[in-house]
Amino acid sequence: xxxxxxxxxxxxxxxxxxxxxxxxxxxxxxxxxxxxxxxxxxxxxxxxxxxxxxxxxxxxxxxxxxxxxxxxxxxxxxxxxxxxxxxxxxxxxxxxxxxxxxxxxxxxxxxxxxxxxxxxxxxxxxxxxxxxxxxxxxxxxxxxxxxxxxxxxxxxxxxxxxxxxxxxxxxxxxxxxxxxxxxxxxxxxxxxxxxxxxxxxxxxxxxxxxxxxxxxxxxxxxxxxxxxxxxxxxxxxxxxxxxxxxxxxxxxxxxxxxxxxxxxxxxxxxxxxxxxxxxxxxxxxxxxxxxxxxxxxxxxxxxxxxxxxxxxxxxxxxxxxxxxxxxxxxxxxxxxxxxxx
Amino acid sequence: xxxxxxxxxxxxxxxxxxxxxxxxxxxxxxxxxxxxxxxxxxxxxxxxxxxxxxxxxxxxxxxxxxxxxxxxxxxxxxxxxxxxxxxxxxxxxxxxxxxxxxxxxxxxxxxxxxxxxxxxxxxxxxxxxxxxxxxxxxxxxxxxxxxxxxxxxxxxxxxxxxxxxxxxxxxxxxxxxxxxxxxxxxxxxxxxxxxxxxxxxxxxxxxxxxxxxxxxxxxxxxxxxxxxxxxxxxxxxxxxxxxxxxxxxxxxxxxxxxxxxxxxxxxxxxxxxxxxxxxxxxxxxxxxxxxxxxxxxxxxxxxxxxxxxxxxxxxxxxxxxxxxxxxxxxxxxxxxxxxxxxxxxxxxxx
Numbered sequence: 001x002x003x004x005x006x007x008x009x010x011x012x013x014x015x016x017x018x019x020x021x022x023x024x025x026x027x028x029x030x031x032x033x034x035x036x037x038x039x040x041x042x043x044x045x046x047x048x049x050x051x052x053x054x055x056x057x058x059x060x061x062x063x064x065x066x067x068x069x070x071x072x073x074x075x076x077x078x079x080x081x082x083x084x085x086x087x088x089x090x091x092x093x094x095x096x097x098x099x100x101x102x103x104x105x106x107x108x109x110x111x112x113x114x115x116x117x118x119x120x121x122x123x124x125x126x127x128x129x130x131x132x133x134x135x136x137x138x139x140x141x142x143x144x145x146x147x148x149x150x151x152x153x154x155x156x157x158x159x160x161x162x163x164x165x166x167x168x169x170x171x172x173x174x175x176x177x178x179x180x181x182x183x184x185x186x187x188x189x190x191x192x193x194x195x196x197x198x199x200x201x202x203x204x205x206x207x208x209x210x211x212x213x214x215x216x217x218x219x220x221x222x223x224x225x226x227x228x229x230x231x232x233x234x235x236x237x238x239x240x241x242x243x244x245x246x247x248x249x250x251x252x253x254x255x256x257x258x259x260x261x262x263x264x265x266x267x268x269x270x271x272x273x274x275x276x277x278x279x280x281x282x283x284x285x286x287x288x289x290x291x292x293x294x295x296x297x298x299x300x301x302x303x304x305x306x307x308x309x310x311x312x313x314x315x316x317x318x319x320x321x322x323x324x325x326x327x328x329x330x331x332x333x334x335x336x337x338x339x340x341x
Numbered sequence: 342x343x344x345x346x347x348x349x350x351x352x353x354x355x356x357x358x359x360x361x362x363x364x365x366x367x368x369x370x371x372x373x374x375x376x377x378x379x380x381x382x383x384x385x386x387x388x389x390x391x392x393x394x395x396x397x398x399x400x401x402x403x404x405x406x407x408x409x410x411x412x413x414x415x416x417x418x419x420x421x422x423x424x425x426x427x428x429x430x431x432x433x434x435x436x437x438x439x440x441x442x443x444x445x446x447x448x449x450x451x452x453x454x455x456x457x458x459x460x461x462x463x464x465x466x467x468x469x470x471x472x473x474x475x476x477x478x479x480x481x482x483x484x485x486x487x488x489x490x491x492x493x494x495x496x497x498x499x500x501x502x503x504x505x506x507x508x509x510x511x512x513x514x515x516x517x518x519x520x521x522x523x524x525x526x527x528x529x530x531x532x533x534x535x536x537x538x539x540x541x542x543x544x545x546x547x548x549x550x551x552x553x554x555x556x557x558x559x560x561x562x563x564x565x566x567x568x569x570x571x572x573x574x575x576x577x578x579x580x581x582x583x584x585x586x587x588x589x590x591x592x593x594x595x596x597x598x599x600x601x602x603x604x605x606x607x608x609x610x611x612x613x614x615x616x617x618x619x620x621x622x623x624x625x626x627x628x629x630x631x632x633x634x635x636x637x638x639x640x641x642x643x644x645x646x647x648x649x650x651x652x653x654x655x656x657x658x659x660x661x662x663x664x665x666x667x668x669x670x671x672x673x674x675x676x677x678x679x680x681x682x683x684x685x686x687x688x689x690x691x
Contacts, residue, residue: 001598027548032600039652043611048552053565053608054601059651 001032002320004313005087007097008037009062009079011304016045018098021309023051031055031317034093036083038062059086068102071110080104084111087295094296094316096287098304104297105148105290112293115329117336120149120156121292123232123299124164125239131223134172141223142168145232146239146288152231154197157181159332161202163291164227165209166331170322171315172226176208180215180225182234188214194231208334286311289319291328296320351474352406353579354537355398356465356491359413359423361482361546363391378418382425388544390567392430393591397571397584398478399432410436412464414457414485417441438464450517457485459511459520465494466527469534478579479541480570483549483563486675491541492557492666500533501665510668539577542570551612556671558663562614568592569605569614576619582626586638589627593637599644607648613657620649 006022008015015037022033023046032055035042039060046056061082063075074081080099087093088111097104101123109121122145129141144164149156161179168177181199183191188199191214202211212225217238220228230238253273256262266273286308287300296319298312319325360366360377365386367373399407409432415423417439427434440460445453453459479495481487493510496502502510507528511521541561543554554563564570571588574580592602609615624642681687 032604039611039655043657046551047555047612048550050548050550052548054597054605057600057604057607057648057651058611060654 001030001092002317003032003034003090003093004316005034005036005083005093005095006309006313007079007083007095007099008035008042009065010098010302011300011309012306015041015098017304017306018096018309019045020049021306021313022056023049024306024310025313026052026055029313029317031313033057034059034083034086036061036079036086059083065099065103067100069100069106071106074103074107080107081111084108084297087297088112092320094298094313094320096298096300096309096312096316098287098300098302098309100302101147101288101299104299108290108293108297112295112297115292115294115325115332117159117329117333118163118292119159120145120152121290122160122163123148123235123288124167124291125235125288127220127239127242129221129223133168133223133226134174136173138172141220141225142227143220143235143239144227144229144291146235147232148290148292150232152194154194154201157194157198157229157231158201158335159292161198161209161211161227161229162207162331162335163328164229165207166327167289167291167324168226169209170324170327171318174226176210177226178210178212178224179207179227179229180212180219182217182220182228182230182238183214185216186214198229205335208331283308284311286313286315289315289324292332294325296325350406351476352408352470352472353398353403354470354475354477355395355407355409356468356477356479357395357409357411358481358485358487359411360415361388361484362480362487362544363387363395363411364426380422382422382429385422385426387430388546388567389595389597390571390588390592392432393588394567394571394584395432396430397580397587398574400584408435408470410434410438410468412438412461412468414440414460416443418443436468438468450519452515453517453520456514456516457487458490458514459516459524461487461490462494463520463523463527465490466497466524466531469498469531471534475535475537477538478574479538480544481541482544482546483553484546488541488543488554488557488561489668489671489675491538492561493668495536495538495541495560496666497528498531498534498538499536502668503532504528506668510672513669513672540573542573555660556663557666559660560662565605565608566592566597568597568602569609572606572609572615572623575623576615582623583630585623586627586630589641590637593641599637599640602641603644603648606645607652610649610652610655611657613659616657617649617653617655620645 006018008018011018019035019042022035025031026033034057036059039058042058059082061077061079063078065078065080080097083095084107087095124142124144125146126140127143128139132139142164144160165177165179168174181195183195188196199214215225257266283305287298290297290299296316298316300308300312357363365388366377368377399409411434420439442454479491481491511524543561543563545563545565551563554561562573568588571580571585575585606620610617610620624645627638627642
C-alpha cells in the first residue's frame with residue numbers, strides 16, 4: 001500500500017484544502033496518509049471533517065520555507081524538509097506539496113537523490129490537447145521541463161525525452177509515445193545549439209519511443225506529440241502563457257455575460273463553455289511530477305484546492321502502482337548507455 | 342458530572358448495540374436489509390476487536406460483577422440467529438432486547454419502525470439494574486442516534502433531565518403516546534438514581550466528523566476502532582495491559598497493520614483523550630506482557646513510539662465534561678442534516 005506524504009503548509013486556505021484532500025483520500029483510497037504541518041491547525045480542522053484516523057498520521061513541522069532556498073540554509077523543520085525525509089525512509093512513499101517549486105526541487109534532489117543515469121531532474125506538467133491518446137483516451141500531453149532545470153545542455157534534453165516517454169507510456173498506456181522537441185521552427189539551423197544537438201542525438205538513434213522532431217509552440221495544443229521536451233526556462237514560460245490564455249478566455253466569457261444582449265448567446269453555449277472550462281481546468285490534472293528523483297514527488301500549484309490535491313494523490317498512487325519511477329530510471333539508462341553521450 | 346472511573350466491587354453494566362457496533366452490518370438499502378435478514382449466524386462478522394474487547398470486559402474472574410445487555414434495532418424474528426452468533430463468539434448476554442417491528446406494523450406505528458429514541462431509551466431504562474454501587478459503559482455507533490439516546494439516559498439517571506425537559510424532548514422526537522407514557526413512567530422510577538454512566542463509546546462506522554459529538558462532552562468518546570476503546574478503558578483501569586494485547590492481536594489477525602493501529606492511538610493523543618505520557622507508560626506495560634504473537638506487539642510498540650514521538654510537544658487538554666446538554670438543539674440539528682440529505686442529496690458527513 002502506498003504512503004502519501006502531504007505538505008499541509010501550502011495550498012488554498014493556508015493548507016486546509018490540502019488537509020481536506022487528505023481526509024477525502026483517507027476515506028476513499030487504499031493509501032496511508034501522512035500529513036505534515038502545524039499539528040494544532042491539522043487537529044482542529046480534522047475534528048470538523050469526515051476522515052479515517054486509522055489511515056492518517058500527523059507529523060508536526062511548521063517552519064516557513066522560503067522560495068528558492070539553498071539546501072544548506074533550508075529550515076530543518078519545514079513541512080517540505082520533514083515530508084521529504086519521511087518519503088526517503090519509506091520505499092512506498094509519495095510526496096505532494098504546493099510549496100515553492102524551486103525549494104522543493106532542490107530539497108528533493110538533496111534528500112531523495114537523483115536516479116542513476118539522470119543528469120538533471122525535470123518537472124513534468126500536463127496540458128490539454130485536441131488529440132486524445134492511449135487506451136484511457138487521455139486528453140493531455142506531457143510537457144517537460146517546466147522549471148526544475150533552467151540551464152540545460154543537449155544531453156539533459158535527451159534524458160528528459162526518455163523520462164517523459166517512459167512516464168507517458170506508463171500513465172497514459174501509450175506503447176510508443178510520440179516525443180517532440182520544442183523549438184522556434186521546424187528547421188534545426190534556426191534553433192539554439194542545445195536544441196540542435198539534442199535533435200541530432202534523438203534523430204540518429206534507435207529509441208523506445210517515436211521521435212517526431214522539432215515542433216513549434218502552436219503545435220503543443222494540437223496534440224501532435226504525447227511528450228514535448230524543452231528546458232525549464234522555456235517550459236515554465238510556455239505553460240504559464242497557455243494558462244494565462246485560458247484564464248483570459250474565461251474572463252472574456254464572464255465579461256460577455258455582463259452584457260445583456262450577449263447573455264442569451266452565452267447561456268445557449270453554456271454546456272459547451274462548461275466543458276471547455278472543465279477541459280482547461282488545471283485542478284483536474286493534479287500537479288506536476290518531478291521526474292528523475294528516487295520517489296514520486298508531485299508539485300501542485302500554490303493556489304491548489306482540494307480537487308487538485310485529491311487528483312495529485314490519485315496520480316501519485318498510480319505512479320507507485322505502475323512502477324513509474326523504475327520505468328523512468330530504465331528509460332534514462334537506455335539513452336545514457338549510448339557511447340556518444 | 343466527573344471523569345471518575347468505577348471503583349472496585351462495583352457492578353459493571355455493559356450496554357451494547359448490535360448492528361454496526363458489535364456486528365459488521367450493511368442495511369443502507371433494501372437489498373442489504375434482505376441479505377442481513379437471510380444471513381446465517383456463521384456468516385455474520387463482528388467488527389474487528391469488538392469480540393476480544395467484550396470478552397476481556399466479561400473476564401470469567403469478574404463475571405459475577407459484570408452484566409451485559411444487548412439492545413438492538415434488529416427485529417425480534419432474528420433472535421435465534423443473533424443469539425447463535427453471540428454464542429459462537431463465546432458471549433452470553435444477560436439480557437437481549439430486539440425491536441418488535443412486526444407489532445409496530447400491526448399497530449400502525451410506522452414512525453417507530455425507523456425511529457430509535459422511544460424504543461432504545463425505554464429498553465435501556467427497563468433493563469436498569471439497581472445496585473448500591475453501579476457503573477455503566479455504553480457502546481453504540483454513529484449510524485443511528487446512539488450518542489443522543491445514551492446521553493439522555495445517562496442524564497436521566499444523574500438527575501439532570503427532569504420530567505418537563507424529557508416531555509418536551511419526546512414531543513420533539515414525535516413519539517407515539519404509548520411510548521411517551523412508558524418512558525415517562527420509567528423516568529419517574531429512575532430519575533436521579535445516580536451518575537452511573539462512565540463512558541459512552543460511539544463506533545464511527547460512518548466516519549462522522551468528531552465535532553458532531555463535542556456537544557455531548559467528554560462522556561461520549563467517538564472511536565474509530567475498539568483498540569481506542571480498550572486504551573481508554575485501560576486508562577480508567579477497567580482493562581489490564583494483557584487485555585489490550587488480546588484486542589491488538591485480534592485486530593492484527595483481522596488485517597490491521599501496525600501503522601493503522603498506531604495512527605488510532607495518535608488520534609486519541611491529538612484529541613486529548615489520552616496523553617503522551619499515558620502512551621509511553623502503556624508501551625512499557627505492553628512490552629512486559631508475555632504473548633504467543635510477540636512480533637505483532639513489538640512491531641506495534643515500535644511504531645507507536647515513532648508515531649507518538651511526532652507529537653511529543655502536544656499537551657492537549659482533555660475534553661470537557663458538560664453539566665448541561667441541549668438535547669432539543671441536538672435533535673433538531675440532526676433532523677436538519679437528515680432532511681438536507683434526503684431532499685438535496687447533501688452528504689450526511691458534511
